[in-house]
Amino acid sequence: MITAEPELTTTTQALAHLRYRLNHVLLGKEECIELVLACLLARGHLLLDDLPGLGKTTLAKAIANCFGAHFARIQCTPDLLPTDVTGFNLFNQKSREFEFHSGPVFADILLADEINRTTPRTQSALFEAMAERQVTIDGQSRLLAPTFFVIATQNPIDSHGAYPLPEAQLDRFAMKLEIGYPDRQAQLAILNQASSTAPAESCAGNVLSMATLQLLQSEVSRCRIATGLQEYLVSLCDATREHESVVLGVSPRGMLLWQQVSKARAILQGRDFVIPDDIQAVARPVVGVRLVTRSQKPNNIIDSILESVEVPTYR
Amino acid sequence: MHALLPEQTVYRRRTQVQSGDWQSLSQRRRMGALMMAAVAVAVLSFRRLDYDSLLVLVIEMAACTLLLALASLGSRKVAIDRPLPPIVVLLVAGAISLPWLIDRLARGWGFGNGTEIVMLSSLAWGGVAAAVTGRQSRTIGLSVVCSGFLTLFTTFISDSALATLFTYGWGGLCSWWLVTNHWERVEACAASRVKVALTQRIVTIVGGCAVFALTAALFANRIPVLRQIAMEVMPTSGGTSQHDAAARSGVGNGDAIIAARNHASSFGAVETNLFLDSDQPSLFDVFSDEFGEPMRKQRHEQAQALSPDEIQSDEGSFAEANRSSGNDSFSTQRETPRKKRAPIHDLASEALMYWAGQPGVRLAVERYQLFDGIDWKKAKEDSIGKTPTLVEVDDRSWFQPTGVPVQNSLSPFVGTVPEALKFTRYREPTIPTRPGMQLWSIDQLTRIDFFSIDANHCLRMPGREHVPDYTVVRFINSQIDLERMERLLESCAPGKSHSALSEQCTTRIADWAHRLTGNKPRGWEQVSAIVDGVRESCKLERSQQYSKYASSLEGFLEERAGPAYMFATATALMLEHVGYKARLVTGFYANPRHRFGRDNEVAVLPSDAHVWVEVNVGHGHWVPLEPTPGFDRPRYAASLWYHLVKARKAIALGVMAMLGIVGGVYFLRRWLFEFVCYASWPMVSIFSDRARVAWLTRILDVRLSLAGQPRSRGTIPRQQFCQLSALLPDRLQHSLQSFLTESDRLWFGGESRMSRDGREAVQQLWCQLTIGKLRRRNSPQLIKNESA
DSSP, X not given: OOOOOHHHHHHHHHHXXXXXXXXXXXXXXXHHHHHXXXXXXTTOOXXXXXXXXXXXXXXXXXXXXXXXXXXXXXXXXXXXXXXXXXXXXXXXXXXTEEEEEEOGGGSSEEEEETGGGSOHHHHHHHHHHHHHXXXXXXXXXXXXXXXXXXXXXXXXXXXXXXXXXXXHHHTTSSEEEOOOOOOHHHHHHHHXXXXXXXXXXXXXXXXXXXXXXXXXXXXXXXXXOOHHHHHHHHHHHHHHHHOTTEEEOOOHHHHHHHHHHHHHHHHHTTOSBOOHHHHHHTHHHHHHTTOEESSSOHHHHHHHHHHHSOOOOOO | OGGGXXXXXXXXXXXXXXXXXXXXXXXXXXXXXXXHHHHHHHHHHHHHTTTSOHHHHHHXXXXXXXXXXXXXXXXXXXXXXXXXXXXXXXXXXXXXXXXXXXXXXXXXXXXXXXXHHHHHHHHHHHHHHHHXXXXXXXXXXXXXXXXXXXXXXXXXXOSOTTHHHHHHHHHHHHHHHHXXXXXXXXXXXXXXXXXXXXXXXXXXXXXXXHHHHHHIIIIITTOHHHHHHHHHSSOOSSSOOSSOHHHHTTSSOSHHHHHHHHOTTOOOOTTOHHHHHSOOOOHHHHHHHHHOOBOOOOHHHHHHHSOGGGOOOHHHHHHHHHHOSOOSEEESOBOOOSSOOOOOOOHHHHOSEEEESOTTOEEEEEEEOEEOSSEEEOOGGGGOOBOOEEEEETTEEEEEOSSSOOSSTTOSEEEEEEEEEEESSOOOSEEOBOTTEEEEEETTOOOGGGOEEOTTOOEEOTTOSSOOTTOEEEEEEEEEEHHHHHHHHHTOOOOOOOTXXXXXHHXXXXXXXXXXXXXXXXXXXXXXXXXXXXXXHOEEOTTOOOTTSSSHHHHHHHHOEEOHHHHHHHHHHHHHHTTOOEEEEEEEEOOGGGEETTTTEEEEOGGGEEEEEEEEEETTEEEEEOOSTTSXXXXXXXXXXXXXXXTHHHHHHHHHHHHHHHHHHHHTHHHHHHHXXXXXXXXXXXXXXXXXXXXXXXXXXXXXXXXXXXXXXTOOHHHHHHHHHTTSOHHHHHHHHHHHHHHHHHHTSOOOSOOHHHHHHHHHHHHHSOHHHHHHHHOHHHHHHHHO
16 A cells, blocks of 8 residues: 655645745746755755856845745955854953854855855865864864755856865865756746846745755655665766766765765655666766866766666666 | 646555565565475476386376465465465375375386385475465475475485486575575675675575585595495495495395496306396397297298208207307298387396497397398308407407408598496307407406407307306497598499399399489498488388288388398398498397496397398498487597588588578567567566566667667666657557656665556556557657657
8 A cells, every 4th residue: 555654745745835936036947946956955065157147146045035044145255264254253352251253154055156256265164164064163163054055156257366166175065057048938037027026025935944954854865775776876986987088086975965966856856766867867967066077078978977887777 | 736746656654665575575485495396396206207107197296286276276365374274284185195195096007106205205295285385484494394305315316317407406496595585684784795686696506506516526425424324325125235226126235236337347246136036048039039030941941042951950950049049040031029028127137238338339249141032141251260369458468350450541440449348148159349349358368269250250259158247348449430431432342142032122122222322422322322211211110020922021122111130131232232242230239228327338138139231341341330210320430521511511501591590580570579579478477576677678678779779878768768658659658657657666666566557557568569669659750740
């Protein structure tokens, strides 16, 4: 007998509402929103690599609004200091004690806008926060929110005066997305929407609570993945490392994130188990962020690897 | 909004999954135990086939299988925690006791088994019953124990080495059973080191079996204790028998015959009751039993056929005949054989001698060259015997024939083959030999006057009534080289003609010979055409009578049926007619079916008395020919190149036929594949759900390949099939989606069973999603048109 679990059914309905809201904020980008949600449920961090004005900040704010989360934004500039991100201890003359002034990193959702504009020193201030969800200031570790989610953006053009993100930093992102321009229909819809109400207003009211987000994230961890698919993942990662056009392949951390994002996609698709489609569907954004290539475009290499490695089938 | 909602049925209760897994595991255990029990029944049946009636065996198997099938059906209708219903218990009891009942009935028909075999049969069916009706894992385990004991024990008491294969089969199944039942536990204990893969299981089991077999081969027979255990485990009537059939059947103590059989130089077994009590027929009796006694001739017939000084009194003639078959003649006018050929009960007690050499050879005793229309007679010079030459080879005395040509460039004989003959109940002074004998020896015998070789190359022991019992004669023989024989036959001297034949016989022999040889060139082609023609156009009838004809030869030529000596006679006459020298040979055929014991020696029985032909290839060499159907042809050695050249036409035809078949299969491959798929669907019902999905995936992949759109290694089936489904009929689209969803659940979601919809989808896709539909649907032009 097949029985649907009630709480999960509620959750999947809530996810559908979330999709609906976000699709009204960022018009014509359903696939992109699906991947952003997968990244969020997989407890990863997102790098948006795209031109200005495509709705990156709007998307981040909309997600925060939907979950009723604490949202913070950093506009990364060359003079931004690490303490501007993490916070700092300030000596209180009156109480004769140091008081901690928390930085934006202590928000639930952090938007690091144009992260490649700031210095590597400030970029690396995010290392510990992204990987371990904690920051250490003056020798004292402080835990971040359990749902801490970084959305970083960078501008692919106008690279003069920019500091490209180091590989170690890139490896801490779960995926890199390019939103791209909306199609004609979506642009017309944007114009109509702008003339009526502000986009943010359509996200008024929380669809999900942060507790529900945590529940979904725990569901992702419990999602089943068959041994054959794990072997497939390992084969794919090995293939990235052995590819002749690749300088740096997928690390074990990247492999874990790939598995986690695949599980998140399975949950978003309404399954409690991963199928090969999930692994292939998230391959480009997950692998693309951490693949260092010689000359070819990463997406071409990823496609060729997906073509060459035998996919597990029903045999 | 609802369109965005994911399917809810993907979420399952874990308890349901676990319950399904448990049921599947239990079913798997039962099937494994049943297969092992079937092996046990098979090995026991294999053992019983040696002596038991096939009909009795089939009746027993059919009846027990039926009873247990009914018991299985009855037990499945009852919940697993309830006791078996009385009717099922009765059916099981009936199946277990049925071997006893059938054995009682079989004894009335003249068959029957020993008590211990009936007990084993009951045990075997008890094992099957435990497997099919067992409610608990311990009952199924009991079935495995029963089948294991039975397989090992029956293999142990079997004479045939083939029985060992059953043990290996059982061992493989048992390993598989254990692995499949406990693999999950192994996996859980060492998850980081265990890879769950079918190939790994197979490799583990095959590797284990190989190590077991190697260990057994290396050590089992070298450890004295194990050997002793093996020797003593079987109850015999005395002594250790080493599985000897004679000893087990209670004849003698078994030791002597084993000593005589296993050690070529042994002269033991003299005191064995087996030999002292058994009758020892003369060769005359042997031939009379096999071919019938020669007909008595009227005195005036003798006067016509023989010169006055050759006429003997009846008394003398019969005395000679009774003493030995070593007459100067072999008559083709014979009575009907006195008794029908009785079934062979025991090779050891009936054997005249044992041949340790190539099976299927002919051992010549007498050779006849002249035929007067009724009798074959020896040449006059046959009576002159020559003593052999003594040679020393490796500190051993060997005798070499003096009158017989040895190997040289003008001889068809090449190589050396060591062989031996051991006499037990042979009553003749002539030692049977095969053509190409180079040397012979008898242990501790160095006097050359013990032997004599006549002009027909028959080896005799003059002055002795017969070759002493338990004499072992070792031979160094040669093989016949076919290429040399062909070369020699092309230029051999023509044979004589038999003027004593009636005109009618002469004409018919000539016609037949010319019809068979046709325009074939002189040599082996002509000879083999005659031999093959006789083999193919005549029928072996041991008791054929020619009373209504003037002579047996005339009768044979008319009826085209008769005993072996008529085949040989007709062949020899035809060969002589077309210009080859031929002679009739009487002796024994080392029947390959009478192989005996561990060394595969051939027991030569009285029923193996045989008559054949030898043809002269020139330079004093004779080679045997076998014109009688049912007897193996003599083996001729030839190089691979020779065989290839000879078979060039057949090879060319075979290649062309193969090309034709391959071409036909290639052009009809789609149709053939669909036919095989459609025909195989009824068998799919016995597959598990996973196996159905796996096979359907393979089939769909092949169909895609045949449709010209093979799926690449990295393409997910769902992607490719979803592309196809857009242009398929609705029901197939639905089936395809259902199949993909169910398959995902089955293979990646941890489910153990498919839903009813999924199974129906599998059936529809199996039988209806044909290559034609895929090709039509995949045609780019058609897709474009249909989209438009």
